[in-house]
Amino acid sequence: MTNQKNNSKFLGHDYTDKSTDSARLIQSVRKLFSSGGKFTAKEINSLAGTNDARKLISVLRHKEGWQIEDCRLSNGCKLYWLAGKGGSDE
DSSP states (O other): OHHHHHHHHHHHHHHHHHHHHHHHHHHHHHHHHHTTOOEEHHHHHHHHTOSOHHHHHHHHHHTSOOOEEEEEOTTSOEEEEETTOSOTTO
């Protein structure tokens, strides 16, 4: 009985937190891009506390219609920014 109770708790916890965490992470990435900064996926992962920056960028681009631009740097990383918010140094 104890195992069944623990499994139910684990499964409920797992699914609930995934949707909550996902919404929180999307919001964090929205705020980063809204600030007008330019970020690599590695920087976004670090600042937002995730390891799915490219997936979150894809969600913002395709499901929410955000105009996030990118360019590949000489070291192979991509730099991402919100179109029209890159500052005067573009």
